[in-house]
Amino acid sequence: MTANSLLQIALYVGVLLALVKPLGGYMAGVYEGQVRWLAPLERGIYRLCGVSAGEEMRWTGYAVAVLLFNLLGALAVFALQRLQGDLPLNPQNLPGVSPDSAFNTAVSFATNTNWQGYSGEVTMSYLTQMLGLTVQNFVSAASGMAVLVALIRGFTRRNAGTIGNFWVDMTRSTLYILLPLSLILAVILVGQGVVQTFNPYQAVPLIETVGYEQPKTGADGQALKDAAGKPVTEKVEAHEQTLALGPAASQVAIKQLGTNGGGFFNVNSAHPFENPTPLSNFLEVLAILLIPAALCYTFGAMVGDTRQGWAILAAMTLVFVAMIFVTVPAEQSGNPALAALGVDQSAGAAQSGGNMEGKDIRFGITNSALWAVATTAASNGSVNAMHDSFTPLGGMIPMWMMQLGEVIYGGVGSGLYGMIVFAVVAVFVAGLMIGRTPEYLGKKIEAYEMKMAAIVILIPPLLVLGGTAIAVLVEVGKSSVANPGAHGFSEILYAFSSAGNNNGSAFAGLSANTPFYNFMLGLAMLFARYWLMVPVLAIAGNLAAKKIVPTGPGTLPTHTPLFVGLLIGTVIIVGALTFIPALALGPVVEHLQMMGKT
Amino acid sequence: MLQYFKPAAFMLLILTAITGIAYPLLVTGIAQAVFPSQANGSLIMQGGQPVGSALIGQPFSDPRHFWGRPSATAPFAYNAAASSGSNQGPTNSALADAVTARIQALHEADPHNKAPIPVDLVTASASGLDPHISPAAAAYQIERVAKARKLSAVKVQELVQRHTEGRQLGVLGEARVDVLALNLALDALR
Numbered sequence: 001m002t003a004n005s006l007l008q009i010a011l012y013v014g015v016l017l018a019l020v021k022p023l024g025g026y027m028a029g030v031y032e033g034q035v036r037w038l039a040p041l042e043r044g045i046y047r048l049c050g051v052s053a054g055e056e057m058r059w060t061g062y063a064v065a066v067l068l069f070n071l072l073g074a075l076a077v078f079a080l081q082r083l084q085g086d087l088p089l090n091p092q093n094l095p096g097v098s099p100d101s102a103f104n105t106a107v108s109f110a111t112n113t114n115w116q117g118y119s120g121e122v123t124m125s126y127l128t129q130m131l132g133l134t135v136q137n138f139v140s141a142a143s144g145m146a147v148l149v150a151l152i153r154g155f156t157r158r159n160a161g162t163i164g165n166f167w168v169d170m171t172r173s174t175l176y177i178l179l180p181l182s183l184i185l186a187v188i189l190v191g192q193g194v195v196q197t198f199n200p201y202q203a204v205p206l207i208e209t210v211g212y213e214q215p216k217t218g219a220d221g222q223a224l225k226d227a228a229g230k231p232v233t234e235k236v237e238a239h240e241q242t243l244a245l246g247p248a249a250s251q252v253a254i255k256q257l258g259t260n261g262g263g264f265f266n267v268n269s270a271h272p273f274e275n276p277t278p279l280s281n282f283l284e285v286l287a288i289l290l291i292p293a294a295l296c297y298t299f300g301a302m303v304g305d306t307r308q309g310w311a312i313l314a315a316m317t318l319v320f321v322a323m324i325f326v327t328v329p330a331e332q333s334g335n336p337a338l339a340a341l342g343v344d345q346s347a348g349a350a351q352s353g354g355n356m357e358g359k360d361i362r363f364g365i366t367n368s369a370l371w372a373v374a375t376t377a378a379s380n381g382s383v384n385a386m387h388d389s390f391t392p393l394g395g396m397i398p399m400w401m402m403q404l405g406e407v408i409y410g411g412v413g414s415g416l417y418g419m420i421v422f423a424v425v426a427v428f429v430a431g432l433m434i435g436r437t438p439e440y441l442g443k444k445i446e447a448y449e450m451k452m453a454a455i456v457i458l459i460p461p462l463l464v465l466g467g468t469a470i471a472v473l474v475e476v477g478k479s480s481v482a483n484p485g486a487h488g489f490s491e492i493l494y495a496f497s498s499a500g501n502n503n504g505s506a507f508a509g510l511s512a513n514t515p516f517y518n519f520m521l522g523l524a525m526l527f528a529r530y531w532l533m534v535p536v537l538a539i540a541g542n543l544a545a546k547k548i549v550p551t552g553p554g555t556l557p558t559h560t561p562l563f564v565g566l567l568i569g570t571v572i573i574v575g576a577l578t579f580i581p582a583l584a585l586g587p588v589v590e591h592l593q594m595m596g597k598t
Numbered sequence: 599m600l601q602y603f604k605p606a607a608f609m610l611l612i613l614t615a616i617t618g619i620a621y622p623l624l625v626t627g628i629a630q631a632v633f634p635s636q637a638n639g640s641l642i643m644q645g646g647q648p649v650g651s652a653l654i655g656q657p658f659s660d661p662r663h664f665w666g667r668p669s670a671t672a673p674f675a676y677n678a679a680a681s682s683g684s685n686q687g688p689t690n691s692a693l694a695d696a697v698t699a700r701i702q703a704l705h706e707a708d709p710h711n712k713a714p715i716p717v718d719l720v721t722a723s724a725s726g727l728d729p730h731i732s733p734a735a736a737a738y739q740i741e742r743v744a745k746a747r748k749l750s751a752v753k754v755q756e757l758v759q760r761h762t763e764g765r766q767l768g769v770l771g772e773a774r775v776d777v778l779a780l781n782l783a784l785d786a787l788r
Contacts, residue, residue, distance in 0.1 A: 068603065138613065187628050190628075193653050198626065206656050243651055245638070247622045270683070270725040278772075279771075341694065343717050344715060344717060348734070350716075350737065351717070351734035362772060362774055367772075385724045392688065485689065509687070
C-alpha cells in the first residue's frame with residue numbers, strides 16, 4: 001500500500017471517530033426529549049395524525065405500528081411505480097414499472113435495503129424518485145433508529161410495560177437527525193457538481209461521432225430477421241450524448257446518511273453526477289458510517305455509561321479496519337491475467353495502478369476499496385466501483401461483511417440493535433464459561449432473550465444460503481449469471497447475502513431484474529428486515545419488564561478490552577462457521593484459479 | 599391494529615410532504631440559486647451552446663485526440679443516458695479478450711510506442727462515463743497526438759499539464775487528466 005493510501009484511510013477513520021461523540025450526544029438528546037428546536041412542527045404532526053406523544057406502547061403495539069407503517073410505505077412506492085406513466089414530473093415519459101420489479105423495489109426501499117433490480121435513469125420518473133424512493137430513504141432509516149431506541153429503553157427501564165412511542169421516535173429521527181444532516185450534505189454535494197434540477201435530460205454534441213449497430217425494425221415496428229432467423233442490424237451513428245439529469249443531490253444525501261444505498265442513476269455513486277469529485281466521495285463515504293457509528297455513543301449515553309457504547313464501537317472499528325487492510329491490497333495487487341498481457345498495473349505518482357476494471361480514475365484503488373468495505377460494513381449498499389469486477393479476495397470481503405449480519409456499524413439503528421443482540425449472546429457464552437447467570441447492563445439474560453437472539457442471528461444465514469441453494473438449482477436462477485465459473489456462483493451468493501442482510505449492493509453482472517430474482521430477493525429482504533425487528537422488539541419488551549440487578553463481583557464487565565475481544569469473537573465465529581463452505585465454492589476457488597494460471 | 603391505521607396513514611402522508619416534496623424543493627431552490635451551473639450538469643458552453651459536460655466523458659478513437667477510458671455503456675460508449683460498468687469478473691476470458699483488443703487498437707494507432715500500457719487505458723470504468731485518465735495514460739499518448747497533429751511533443755505535454763489535476767486538497771482521490779477539456783483545447787489550437 002502506498003503512503004497516500006494509508007493517509008487517506010487514516011483521515012477517513014479519524015474524522016469518523018471524531019464525529020461520534022458530538023453527533024451521538026446530540027442524538028441522545030433528541031431521543032430523551034431535550035432537543036426540541038422543531039417542537040411546533042412536531043406538535044402539529046402529532047395533532048394531524050391523532051397521536052398523543054406521551055402515550056407509550058407495549059412492544060407488541062410498537063411492532064404493529066412499525067409493520068403497518070412500513071407496509072403502507074411499500075404499497076405507496078409500488079403504486080407510484082405502476083402509475084408513473086400517467087403522473088406528472090415525468091419529463092422522459094417513462095412507462096409504468098413491471099409488477100415484479102415494482103414489488104421488488106417497493107420492498108427494497110421500505111426495508112432499508114435499496115437493492116436495485118432496475119436502472120434509475122431509464123426506469124424511474126422524477127416523481128417516483130422523490131415521492132417514493134426519497135421518502136422511504138428517510139422513513140425506513142427512521143424506523144430502524146426507532147426500533148434501536150426501543151431496545152435501549154428495554155435496558156434502561158425497570159419493571160416497565162412499555163418501550164416508547166413509535167410515532168414519536170420515528171418522527172424525531174426524521175426531523176431532528178436525518179433531515180438537517182441531509183440538507184447540509186445535499187447542498188455541499190451540489191457545490192461539488194451533483195445535479196439537482198427538474199429539467200429534462202440534456203443533449204450535447206459529441207466531438208467525435210460514434211458508430212454502432214442496432215436492430216433494424218420493419219414498417220410494422222417488429223424487429224426484422226434474416227433468412228437464418230437472426231436479427232438484422234443496421235449501422236447508425238450517434239452525434240450527440242444525452243445527459244441524464246434530475247433532483248439527484250437531495251436523494252444522494254439521504255441515501256448515504258440513512259444507510260439506504262439506492263442510487264439515483266444506474267451506477268450509483270460511480271456516476272459523475274452522483275459523486276463528481278474526491279471530496280464529494282469523502283463526504284459520501286463518511287456519511288455511510290456516520291450515524292451508525294455515532295449511535296454507539298447515543299446508546300452509551302442513554303444507558304448511563306458511555307464506556308458501553310465505546311466498547312461496541314471499538315469492536316466494530318477493529319473489524320472494519322482489518323477488512324480495509326485486506327481489500328485495498330487485494331485490489332492494488334491487480335489482475336494477473338492483465339499483467340500477462342503486458343499491462344502496467346504498478347502504483348506510482350502518475351497512476352493508481354491495480355485492478356482498474358470497474359473503477360473510476362478520480363477514486364482510484366484506495367477510495368474504491370475503502371468504499372466497498374464501508375458500504376457493506378454498514379447495510380448501505382451504494383457503490384462507487386463495480387464489485388463484480390473486484391479481484392476474488394477483494395470481492396469476498398464485502399460479501400463477508402454482509403454475511404456477518406450487518407453488525408459492523410450496520411444499518412442506521414438496525415446495525416446497532418443487531419450488534420447488541422450479539423453482545424447478549426457473547427455475555428451468555430461467557431456466562432456459561434464461568435458458570436454465572438449472564439447479565440448485560442444490569443438485566444438478566446434468560447431463556448426467552450436467548451431464543452429471540454438465536455432467531456435474530458440464524459435467520460439471515462438461512463435466507464442467504466437457502467436462497468442461493470434454490471437459485472443454483474433452477475435454470476431461471478442460473479441463466480441470469482453473467483460471468484462463467486466460480487465467479488458466477490459468487491454473483492448469486494452475493495445477491496442473496498445482500499438481500500438477506502438488507503444491504504443492497506450487488507455483483508451487478510447478475511441480471512436480477514427477472515420475475516424469479518425480483519420475487520426471491522424481495523422475500524429475502526422482507527424476512528431479513530421484519531423477522532429480525534420483531535424478535536428485537538420482543539427482547540426490548542421482555543427486558544423492560546425486568547428489574548435491574550446491581551453489579552456484583554460476579555458480573556462480567558462489558559466495557560473492557562476483554563469483552564470487546566469476546567464480542568468480535570462471537571460475530572466472527574458465527575459468520576465464519578456459517579459461510580466459509582459457501583465462500584470456498586465462490587471467491588476462494590476463483591482466487592486459486594487466478595493465481596494458478598500465472 | 600385499527601387504532602394504528604390512522605396514524606400510520608397520516609404519518610406517511612405528512613412525512614411524504616416534508617421529505618418527498620418540501621425537502622427536494624428546498625435543496626433545488628438553494629442549488630439553483632447558489633450553484634446553478636453545477637446543479638444543471640456542469641455544462642461546458644461555447645458561443646452560447648453546450649458542447650459537453652465537464653463531468654461526463656466522451657468517446658474518442660481518433661489518433662488526433664487523447665483517448666479516454668474504455669466504456670461499457672450500451673448501445674454506444676459513453677451513453678450518458680444509461681450509465682453502466684462492464685461487470686466482467688477478473689478471471690472472465692471476455693475481459694482478457696476485450697483488453698487484448700484495446701491493446702491492439704492502441705498499438706495500431708501508434709505502432710512505434712512499445713511502452714507498457716497504463717492499466718486505466720485498457721479497462722472499462724465503473725460508470726462508463728469516466729471523464730478522466732491517469733497522468734500516466736495521458737503521457738503514453740502524447741507522442742501519438744503530437745505526431746498526428748504535427749505539433750511538438752513539448753507543446754502537447756504543456757497542454758496535458760494544464761489539464762492535469764492533483765489530489766483534491768493535496769490528499770483525497772487520485773491525480774487525473776480531464777480528457778474532454780484537453781481535447782477541446784487541442785481542437786481550439788487550429
